[in-house]
Structures are given as structure tokens and as C-alpha cells.
Amino acid sequence: MPTTIILYTYIFILGAVLGSFYNVVGMRIPLKQSIAYPGSACPVCNKKLTALELIPIFSYLFQNGKCKNCKTSISPLYPSIELVTAILFTISPMLVGWSKELILAWSLISLCMIVTVSDLKYMIIPDKVNLFFLVLFTVERVFIPADPWYDPVAGFLIGGLVPLVVILVSRGGMGGGDMKLLAVFGIVLGWKLVLLSFFLATLVGTIVGFLGMMTGSVKKGKPFPFGPFLVVGALLSYFFGNELIHLYLSYFFSYFY
Numbered sequence: 001m002p003t004t005i006i007l008y009t010y011i012f013i014l015g016a017v018l019g020s021f022y023n024v025v026g027m028r029i030p031l032k033q034s035i036a037y038p039g040s041a042c043p044v045c046n047k048k049l050t051a052l053e054l055i056p057i058f059s060y061l062f063q064n065g066k067c068k069n070c071k072t073s074i075s076p077l078y079p080s081i082e083l084v085t086a087i088l089f090t091i092s093p094m095l096v097g098w099s100k101e102l103i104l105a106w107s108l109i110s111l112c113m114i115v116t117v118s119d120l121k122y123m124i125i126p127d128k129v130n131l132f133f134l135v136l137f138t139v140e141r142v143f144i145p146a147d148p149w150y151d152p153v154a155g156f157l158i159g160g161l162v163p164l165v166v167i168l169v170s171r172g173g174m175g176g177g178d179m180k181l182l183a184v185f186g187i188v189l190g191w192k193l194v195l196l197s198f199f200l201a202t203l204v205g206t207i208v209g210f211l212g213m214m215t216g217s218v219k220k221g222k223p224f225p226f227g228p229f230l231v232v233g234a235l236l237s238y239f240f241g242n243e244l245i246h247l248y249l250s251y252f253f254s255y256f257y
Helices: 003-030 060-062 079-095 103-120 127-143 149-171 178-213 227-256
Strands: none
Touching: 003 079, 003 103, 003 127, 060 079, 079 103, 079 227, 103 127, 103 178, 103 227, 127 149, 127 178, 149 178, 178 227
16 A cells, blocks of 8 residues: 555656646747746746746745746646646556556646647647657557557547538638647547547537636637647546446437337
């Protein structure tokens, strides 16, 4: 038991540290900036952050969510991504087991966190990010094959085709970045789960959009980032998709038969 606790604690810390890095990637890649140089600094006063100010999650809490130098409020997006990444990394072995599939799960989470940051901040899903993970997922699927083997190919094609149809029919109802992202998700999810992920993303997005319009935080006709909803749909489908499909089919057949 103690060994298990230490292992999961290590994974949690690793996830938090990587979440901090994914914040940097998501913030800088859309601006065509280096993710390595310069070091992290306050975007308002440009003071370089010290090691104590770079501790994931806890630095935000210790500083009361403000820059230590200029007292400007720090976006809660930073600790949120760190915490969510840490949690997802930690629960992944519980959901997929200690197998090669865990590598794919952590890679998927990584893409999801980077996309969430970039889309929420700039409403952009960078082609560089999609391309990098397209190559990474393809290589991983060679060594971690799906069953059947053609499922990633079908997932990639259908993942790109479905949003393309939406874009053409709605004349821009979705962005090209969303289309590419769903296609990349399809390599991991396969054709069934990528369809489910799109359905879940649309459902969640519709509910959030409706509630946003009710509260006034979302203006009718004004675009809002869809990437985070695709992320939610992809993660739910990856970890729980087969169970959700089985539950739906069981209910459907029991209702009609």
C-alpha cells in the first residue's frame, strides 16, 4: 500500500509539472514563440519568475492568485490546467491499467490540455500542435495496435469528414482547427468513439452555450471556443465510451423490445 501511494503521488506531481509546461505550450505556440526561451515571466510587469513562483498549483495558492511583484491577478487557467492534468494522469492507470495503452492515454491528455489553453486564450488550435500529435499518435498506434487494425485510419477519416460536413452546411459553424483536432483524436479513438466524442462535445457545448446565453455571459451569434468541448467529448469517449454505447444500446433495445 505505501508503495502504491508513493507511485500515484509521483504521477500526480509529474502531471502537475507537465500541466505547467502545457500552459506554456498553449500560450506560446499560437504566437509563434519559443517554448524554451525566454523563461516564464509575469505578462504584465515582465518580472522573471523564481523557482518558488513556478511550483505548480501551490505557487498560485501561496501568492493568493496574484503576481508577487506587481500584484496583478493571475489567470486561474494556469492552476486549473495543472490540477486537471495531474488528476487525469493519476486516474489513467486506474481506468486503462498498467499497460502500453497508458502511454496513449497520457499522450491524449497532453494534447487535450494544450488545445484547451490555446483555444480558451486565443480561439486557435495551432496546426503545429495537431501535426505533432498526428505523428506521435500514428507512431504509438504502430506499437500499440488497435483492434481492428484499421480502426485508427477509419477514425481519422471520419473524425475529419464529420466536422467538414458541418463546416460546409453551416458555412463556418466550426473552425478548421476543430476539424483537424477531431481527425487527430480519431487515430486514438477509432471511428465509433470519435463519432461519440463529437456527439458529446456538441451536447455539452449546446448546454453550456444555452446556459451562457441565459446568464448573459455568451452573446447570441458571437463565436466561442469549441475545442474544450471536443476535449471533454474525447476524454469521456476514450475512458468511458464503450460503456456509454453499451448502456445506450441496452436501454434502446429494452425500450422497444
